[in-house]
Amino acid sequence: MRLAAAALVLLAALPAAAATALSAAAEALAAEIGPPTEARRALALAVETRAPALARPLEAALERALAGAGYAVTPIRGTADAEGAARAGGQDWLVRVQGGLVPGRHELALVAEVIPTWSSFFLQRRPGARAVPPRLASARAPADAEALVLAREGRPPGAPFATVRPLARIPGRVLALAVGEPVAGGGPAIAAALPDAVVLLSPSGAPVARLPVDPAARAPMRDPAATIAIGAFGPGRIGVAYAGGSPEVLALHDGALERTAALGAAPLCAGEAGPVFGAFAPATGVLLDALALSAGSLPRARSARLLYSLAAAPRGGPVAFAALGTDLRLELLGADLQPADVSAAPPGRTDAHDRGGAASAAERGRGSTPTALASIGTGFALADLDGDGLAEVVASAPVVVPPDRVRVLPARPGAAPLLESSPIDGLILAGAGGDLTGDGVDDAVLATLVKGAEGLATELLLVTADPREGR
Structure with a gap:
């Protein structure tokens, strides 16, 4: 028991982990959207990104942030008609988010369409009509190394190196x-x-x-x-x-x-x-x-x-x-x-240029490379x-x-x-x-x-x- 209590004290004394760029941007966007109104908590979340690797981590961060604001979040993936899917699923809201890096800046930007999808008693003769007008919300956060890795787009097939x-x-x-x-x-x-x-x-x-x-x-x-x-x-x-x-x-x-x-x-x-x-x-x-x-x-x-x-x-x-x-x-x-050691492959490189081996500073330039x-x-x-x-x-x-x-x-x-x-x-x-x-x-x-x-x-x-x- 004393060991457990000491562990709890130690954990409490540790500093909280710094928020990642994804979580910071997601929390800021959730705050911009605001809590549910009129007890309409059911929310469908559709995330679109240019970089495929960014979509799921960003979706997870947004789901967590919106749940913390009081919403019951259901992700929607792989459909061209996210609004129709949200209506068919009985959702109150569709939040459609686009995310990516801001050109020329180390910033992650999120832009969201907040679209009402509940059925209005007064609009029964107009299927698909929105009960209230949609609105936009946006947020930014400085991009950390993790965000830069996820949000970098791959070079399209056949595109030049630069x-x-x-x-x-x-x-x-x-x-x-x-x-x-x-x-x-x-x-x-x-x-x-x-x-x-x-x-x-x-x-x-x-x-x-x-x-x-x-x-x-x-x-x-x-x-x-x-x-x-x-x-x-x-x-x-x-x-x-x-x-x-x-x-x-x-x-x-x-x-x-x-x-x-x-x-x-x-x-x-x-x-x-x-x-x-x-x-x-x-x-x-x-x-x-x-x-x-x-x-x-x-x-x-x-x-x-x-x-x-x-x-x-x-x-x-x-x-x-x-x-x-x-x-x-x-x-x-x-x-x-000193002459560079260009025989050793850089960390993480996996292309056809990879070669093993390394050399000391004194040996550089004296070998075959x-x-x-x-x-x-x-x-x-x-x-x-x-x-x-x-x-x-x-x-x-x-x-x-x-x-x-x-x-x-x-x-x-x-x-x-x-x-x-x-x-x-x-x-x-x-x-x-x-x-x-x-x-x-x-x-x-x-x-x-x-x-x-x-x-x-x-x-x-x-x-x-x-x-x-x-x-």
């Missing part, structure tokens, strides 16, 4: 791109470094903020260059550096970008594995092959090789970073900046487009004149491209990865330099495997 579409146009030339949260927990944004400004865009490409930059404040360059990253940089979450200038930290406050601090090294990229820092080669717009995980003193250059840019996998993984040299060879790196991709263009990003745990390389073609093409390559040397787009006007010169559509899986954004009626401009292209974008 789609490419225009996202936004920015006057002038974008030198570098980053995707991330400029305010922790505030949702993703796109940061772009131009020769005379740093701009911040929403995931849909709408302007958010702009900070002018004086080109005269840095040493003149024949070809301007910059790096930009979004991550944890102390007093701000945006790090930027221009060739010939001083690296600095920016912060977004009240819709405006502000300079908050200096950085000891150029922020090259940032992802789940953290930021990477480096330095421009003197009097040039290319980078030294000297990389570090902190902005303190940089190590000696690993080689005489010069780099165009670095990219980070937004969610880390076996390939956490990639460095593109001026020889157009892309080196795949792990979270420790090479750790570099040859001949990609200068604009590229890392993004795990299919959510399998291993980032793909989203890159331009190795061309120096338009047209260009978007290519999606597995991070395995020698593997066939997963996608090659039709020709694109202009040249792709920069890229970044991050979730911009809100489905919980990475997308990529590429900056294409084009000539317009008013001079040079940058067309931002969204590359995504989100099935909602392919319709």
Whole structure:
């Protein structure tokens, strides 16, 4: 007895489990619908979702929430006439719910039609007439990992691996791109470094903020260059550096970008594995092959090789970073900046690329599996487009004149491209990865330099495997 009492005390002291997104959205919708009126408790529930895996868990959460509000709930499945089925079953109400992810946001949205289905004595001569008008109810909740897994739609049979579409146009030339949260927990944004400004865009490409930059404040360059990253940089979450200038930290406050601090090294990229820092080669717009995980003193250059840019996998993984040299060879790196182990399959991967085995950091790059991709263009990003745990390389073609093409390559040397787009006007010169559509899986954004009626401009292209974008 004393053991049982102690167990009860212990259980009472434990914190309550956090509500899942499904249960939170279901409870909010039940509250919006309200309790039964006039003792009409019999309720038929029909749930429709674009993602089949979401339907039954959402139905269960709604059934529980509506029962808690006082209804006797009967699920209706597999019928095109849910209202007719509810009437035939003697139900007082039909609640028809549609649920899914909100495009561009990590939110689960539910929209319900609350339809009266009881027979009215005064409407006996009008079969099927509704006793009172129907009404709408809706609710939202932040999408957690479970909701993102359930609500992600599968790629239709025969559909391409990813789609490419225009996202936004920015006057002038974008030198570098980053995707991330400029305010922790505030949702993703796109940061772009131009020769005379740093701009911040929403995931849909709408302007958010702009900070002018004086080109005269840095040493003149024949070809301007910059790096930009979004991550944890102390007093701000945006790090930027221009060739010939001083690296600095920016912060977004009240819709405006502000300079908050200096950085000891150029922020090259940032992802789940953290930021990477480096330095421009003197009097040039290319980078030294000297990389570090902190902005303190940089190590000696690993080689005489010069780099165009670095990219980070937004969610880390076996390939956490990639460095593109001026020889157009892309080196795949792990979270420790050592050659990546691309022989081991990512967690949960079950496709034809699976291979077993792993290697220590000291052994990487010394075995039969090479750790570099040859001949990609200068604009590229890392993004795990299919959510399998291993980032793909989203890159331009190795061309120096338009047209260009978007290519999606597995991070395995020698593997066939997963996608090659039709020709694109202009040249792709920069890229970044991050979730911009809100489905919980990475997308990529590429900056294409084009000539317009008013001079040079940058067309931002969204590359995504989100099935909602392919319709």
